[in-house]
Amino acid sequence: MFQVRFHGRGGQGVVTAAEILSVAAFDEGRHAQAFPSFGSERTGAPVVSYCRIDDREIRTREPVMAPDAVIVQDVTLINQVDLFSGLSPVGFILINTSRSFEELGLADLYSRFAPARLATCPATDIALEHVGRPLPNAALLGAFAALSAQVSLKSVEKAIRDHFAGPVGERNARAASAAFDVITRFTQEVARAGTN
Amino acid sequence: MTKRPIHFYQVGSFAVGNRLLSDGDRTVQSDAARTNSIDSGHRACQGCGEALGARYALDAAMRATRNRVVAVNATGCLEVFSTPYPETSWHIPWLHSLFGNAPAVATGVAAALRVKGRDDVRVISQAGDGGTVDIGFGTLSGMFERNDDVLFICYDNEGYMNTGVQRSAATPPAARTATTEVVGPQPGNTFGQGKDLPRIAMAHDVAYVATATVADLHDLEAKVERAMSFRGARYLHILVPCPLGWGSASNETIHVARLAKETGLFPVFEAEYGVVTSVSKIRRLTPVQEYLMLQRRFAHLFGKNPRPDIVTHLQEMANRNIERYGLLEDEVARPRHARTEVQV
Amino acid sequence: MLEQIEGSRAVAETVALCRPEVVCAYPISPQTHIIEAVGAMVKEGRLSPCEFINVESEFAAMSVAIGASATGARSYTATASQGLLFMIEAVYNAAGLGLPIVMTLANRAIGAPINIWNDHSDAMAVRDSGWVQLFAETNQEAADLHVQAFRLAEELSVPVMVCMDGFILTHAVEGVDLLEQSTVDSFLPPYDPRQVLDVQNPVSIGAMVGPEAFEEVRYLAHLRQLEALERIPSIADAFEDLTGRRSGGLIHSYRTEDATTIVVAMGSVLGTIKDAVDIRREAGEAIGVVGITSFRPFPSAAVRAALEHAEQVVVLEKAFSIGHGGILATDVAMALRGTDCEIHEVVAGLGGRPITRQSLEGLFYRVGRGELDSLLFLDLDADVVNREVERMRASRHSGPSAENVLRDLGEPRVGQVS
Numbered sequence A: 001m002f003q004v005r006f007h008g009r010g011g012q013g014v015v016t017a018a019e020i021l022s023v024a025a026f027d028e029g030r031h032a033q034a035f036p037s038f039g040s041e042r043t044g045a046p047v048v049s050y051c052r053i054d055d056r057e058i059r060t061r062e063p064v065m066a067p068d069a070v071i072v073q074d075v076t077l078i079n080q081v082d083l084f085s086g087l088s089p090v091g092f093i094l095i096n097t098s099r100s101f102e103e104l105g106l107a108d109l110y111s112r113f114a115p116a117r118l119a120t121c122p123a124t125d126i127a128l129e130h131v132g133r134p135l136p137n138a139a140l141l142g143a144f145a146a147l148s149a150q151v152s153l154k155s156v157e158k159a160i161r162d163h164f165a166g167p168v169g170e171r172n173a174r175a176a177s178a179a180f181d182v183i184t185r186f187t188q189e190v191a192r193a194g195t196n
Numbered sequence B: 001m002t003k004r005p006i007h008f009y010q011v012g013s014f015a016v017g018n019r020l021l022s023d024g025d026r027t028v029q030s031d032a033a034r035t036n037s038i039d040s041g042h043r044a045c046q047g048c049g050e051a052l053g054a055r056y057a058l059d060a061a062m063r064a065t066r067n068r069v070v071a072v073n074a075t076g077c078l079e080v081f082s083t084p085y086p087e088t089s090w091h092i093p094w095l096h097s098l099f100g101n102a103p104a105v106a107t108g109v110a111a112a113l114r115v116k117g118r119d120d121v122r123v124i125s126q127a128g129d130g131g132t133v134d135i136g137f138g139t140l141s142g143m144f145e146r147n148d149d150v151l152f153i154c155y156d157n158e159g160y161m162n163t164g165v166q167r168s169a170a171t172p173p174a175a176r177t178a179t180t181e182v183v184g185p186q187p188g189n190t191f192g193q194g195k196d197l198p199r200i201a202m203a204h205d206v207a208y209v210a211t212a213t214v215a216d217l218h219d220l221e222a223k224v225e226r227a228m229s230f231r232g233a234r235y236l237h238i239l240v241p242c243p244l245g246w247g248s249a250s251n252e253t254i255h256v257a258r259l260a261k262e263t264g265l266f267p268v269f270e271a272e273y274g275v276v277t278s279v280s281k282i283r284r285l286t287p288v289q290e291y292l293m294l295q296r297r298f299a300h301l302f303g304k305n306p307r308p309d310i311v312t313h314l315q316e317m318a319n320r321n322i323e324r325y326g327l328l329e330d331e332v333a334r335p336r337h338a339r340t341e342v343q344v
Numbered sequence C: 001m002l003e004q005i006e007g008s009r010a011v012a013e014t015v016a017l018c019r020p021e022v023v024c025a026y027p028i029s030p031q032t033h034i035i036e037a038v039g040a041m042v043k044e045g046r047l048s049p050c051e052f053i054n055v056e057s058e059f060a061a062m063s064v065a066i067g068a069s070a071t072g073a074r075s076y077t078a079t080a081s082q083g084l085l086f087m088i089e090a091v092y093n094a095a096g097l098g099l100p101i102v103m104t105l106a107n108r109a110i111g112a113p114i115n116i117w118n119d120h121s122d123a124m125a126v127r128d129s130g131w132v133q134l135f136a137e138t139n140q141e142a143a144d145l146h147v148q149a150f151r152l153a154e155e156l157s158v159p160v161m162v163c164m165d166g167f168i169l170t171h172a173v174e175g176v177d178l179l180e181q182s183t184v185d186s187f188l189p190p191y192d193p194r195q196v197l198d199v200q201n202p203v204s205i206g207a208m209v210g211p212e213a214f215e216e217v218r219y220l221a222h223l224r225q226l227e228a229l230e231r232i233p234s235i236a237d238a239f240e241d242l243t244g245r246r247s248g249g250l251i252h253s254y255r256t257e258d259a260t261t262i263v264v265a266m267g268s269v270l271g272t273i274k275d276a277v278d279i280r281r282e283a284g285e286a287i288g289v290v291g292i293t294s295f296r297p298f299p300s301a302a303v304r305a306a307l308e309h310a311e312q313v314v315v316l317e318k319a320f321s322i323g324h325g326g327i328l329a330t331d332v333a334m335a336l337r338g339t340d341c342e343i344h345e346v347v348a349g350l351g352g353r354p355i356t357r358q359s360l361e362g363l364f365y366r367v368g369r370g371e372l373d374s375l376l377f378l379d380l381d382a383d384v385v386n387r388e389v390e391r392m393r394a395s396r397h398s399g400p401s402a403e404n405v406l407r408d409l410g411e412p413r414v415g416q417v418s
Helices: A014-026 A107-111 A123-130 A137-148 A153-163 A166-195 B047-066 B077-082 B103-114 B129-134 B139-148 B197-203 B218-228 B250-262 B288-292 B297-302 B308-325 C007-015 C030-045 C060-068 C081-086 C088-097 C120-123 C139-156 C180-189 C215-243 C269-282 C300-307 C326-337 C357-368 C382-394 C403-411
Strands: A004-007 A032-037 A046-054 A067-070 A092-096 A118-121 B071-075 B094-096 B121-129 B150-156 B208-213 B234-241 B271-272 B275-279 C002-006 C022-025 C051-053 C075-079 C103-106 C132-135 C160-164 C173-177 C251-254 C261-265 C286-291 C294-296 C312-317 C341-346 C375-376
Touching: A004 A014, A004 A137, A014 A032, A014 A046, A014 A137, A014 A153, A014 C002, A014 C173, A046 B071, A067 A137, A092 A137, A107 B250, A118 A166, A118 B297, A118 C403, A123 A137, A123 A166, A137 A153, A153 A166, B047 B071, B047 B077, B047 B121, B047 B150, B047 B218, B047 B234, B047 B250, B071 B077, B071 B103, B077 B121, B103 B139, B103 C022, B103 C051, B103 C060, B121 B129, B129 B139, B139 B150, B150 B218, B197 B208, B197 B234, B197 B271, B208 B218, B218 B234, B250 B288, B288 B308, B288 C103, B297 B308, B297 C132, C002 C007, C007 C030, C007 C103, C007 C139, C007 C160, C007 C173, C007 C180, C022 C030, C022 C060, C022 C357, C030 C051, C030 C075, C060 C075, C060 C081, C060 C088, C075 C081, C081 C088, C081 C120, C081 C139, C081 C286, C103 C120, C103 C139, C103 C341, C120 C132, C132 C139, C139 C160, C139 C173, C139 C180, C139 C215, C180 C215, C180 C357, C215 C294, C251 C269, C261 C269, C261 C326, C261 C357, C269 C357, C286 C300, C300 C326, C312 C326, C312 C357, C326 C341, C382 C403
Parallel strands: A004 A067, A067 A092, A092 A118, B071 B094, B071 B121, B121 B150, B150 B234, B208 B234, C022 C051, C022 C075, C075 C103, C103 C160, C132 C160, C261 C286, C261 C312, C312 C341, C341 C375
Antiparallel strands: A004 A046, A032 A046, A032 C173, B208 B271, B271 B275, C002 C173, C132 C294, C251 C286
16 A cells, blocks of 8 residues: 655645546546545645555555655745654655755755655745636646656646646646656656666 | 304403404404414413413414414423323324424424425424523524524513423513512512513514514414414414413413503514514503513512512513504504602 | 535535425534525525525424424534534424424534534434434445435334434535435325324324333334344335446445455445455455444344454444443444454544554554554543543543643653654
């Protein structure tokens, strides 16, 4: 089973992100379960959502406490919430920022993981460019597909188009694709650096 | 052809309606073909105003709808005395659910009829004043606001008579009830705003609001008929004296109801879409004292330790109604009622 | 068709397939998504003919359903928690009148302290009302149970409550195989009311019944529930024949054949329990699970048959009777009268406290070693409790406990791991 935890703020589509990821996995014939953390859903409040992906029926209903990936939609949460609690030592981290882990003060964290598993992605900028609104969730899902290879970009794009009707879906899918390319380039660079 | 006079058990008379009128102008009650929606043999007290009011209103509604009425009833006297197991007085489809939900249950009935395309069947929801102004107030306001196709009838006997005469928000100031005893410096019910449901109903802008008393059968029946000519939420507030709770003689029910109107204490009017359209003028203006003295619930205002101050206060309330609704014919001399001092 | 869909949405779609004629709604979390979706379907004409009525309270919602059902319309509403309590008088009334209303209960805790998260306190508060109460384990079962609920309700003239865990199920997105309209139509005949307000054939419904007949009328309600015990499994069978899917029924057993320890629970926690049981099985423990789907009527005979060979029975429930203990456990104990089963009551998951596989594994481990008390509150923070008990002892004016406990939890403590 692969478990993802999304962190963000109310209004950023955190719950939607988990749902879309689950649909993408579902479309690939896998079992998936997405659910929010059921907190207060006030705009701007810290929000957590979860997505589980597996090849067999998912029965558990507990919150994701030991995620295989953490996706941070809002970088201002870093000093407020224990974002990486329980994260698997071989897990993935994806943060929506144009800064590096070091610049975020996360150098320690960075050093504990393999470089190919940690990425930052300027998802808000990408969203502003393609969607015209600062909603980073779709872009981050594209980035996550590139980083983790748990789902294909194609499935993510389809799930996005299913969720957002018409041109909004199209623009969000483009944002996902753009972010996918950014992270793909990043992982290729890491791989090259590793072989050199 | 003269109609066959029929015995009217509840007032022990053949004289329901005016025998001098032509057939077409006679009351529904005087007609042998009346439906007896609530039949005789029920367990109401002698002289019960509510039993009269319900019979008048429902028979009139039945005629207006060609016998297509479904009634929803709140808990209370009317419900208890009409359906002691295993008997029922009702000749119409009748549903009792709870004390405070008759308007909402009626909404459900109306919705079901609408979904089934039965716009010929009409819904009446009915309750006493407790089920209307107190415990049923929320659901009534909701029904008004949604403008569901329901005529809601309040049979107002100014208190919780079924449970042994306790105060409701429709109990008049100074009246003795089991929870507003005649003790202390302010005996009986306290003076306050009360809850004026007809005006609250008007504030919802529902199609039709009217008040009536069991003293004027023609007026009451005409208002029911008028109410049934509208669709949407409607409200009819009928004053029904309660010999038990008011301490009035059981053969005085009609008289007491008439005086409630003639004093101005109970304004009789009708309104459409929030605007008063007609007022039943006072025919013989009467000081409140005459009305109050017929009822033991006000006995403490007279007798050994009289309280003319309180009677004056009640007269002022009547005067305010007369003013607000224009209850006097222009030719009626004002001085008689304007005199608020009371001789005791 | 199998869809990755939110639980609430799956229920709304399925309810719509049941062609309800009157739906009334009042918003309360976590039930809102269901009623919003049904409302939209009525407004866009996809669910027609149907009257969708926005009422002013839950009390009105159930009252509208009562009036509509008594007039022969298939009636549906949904609620949760405080909403259920606000309508409780009408809940009892609907059952007393024998009106086959179907209601979704998105299970949620009851305040004070106010809490929007899941437990089963709300359902337990109306367990004696005369409603059938069916608990869903998954969103698939929640959806399927609604179709079965309408059929059961209308066959027996008894209202049915489909309980699904608030948020945990209502807000979870997972695969649900939604039925086809033709499938539901073939399973669920049009509503043919036993009693109806009809101007052609007027009846009085809701008469006063005195001591001379009240007990008999009540007993008839009990008989209807006993009949439901027969009908629930056969309706589930018929549903399985039609859809190939096993949903509903009285109980679900999992790995109980040779089990010496059997865990009993209701609702979505059964999934997590099954995972924990699988792990204990791998460790060599003979442990199984019985999930109660029909809580009312309580299937005593089926529960007894499923449990009587076990040595230990652990009843894990998301509610309890304050001052007494387990509610489900009491029913299970009654079903096991005269057997040698040792019964442990475990209260867990109150107010949304996560029930984790790890906690359950620990619990089952302790059961296996005979270390469990008769009543246990799973993952209870005894230190927090003790400190508040101490504060109350120290001062007559210690103030509100809920606020004290929150303040206490917010204070950093020596040795606390952040």
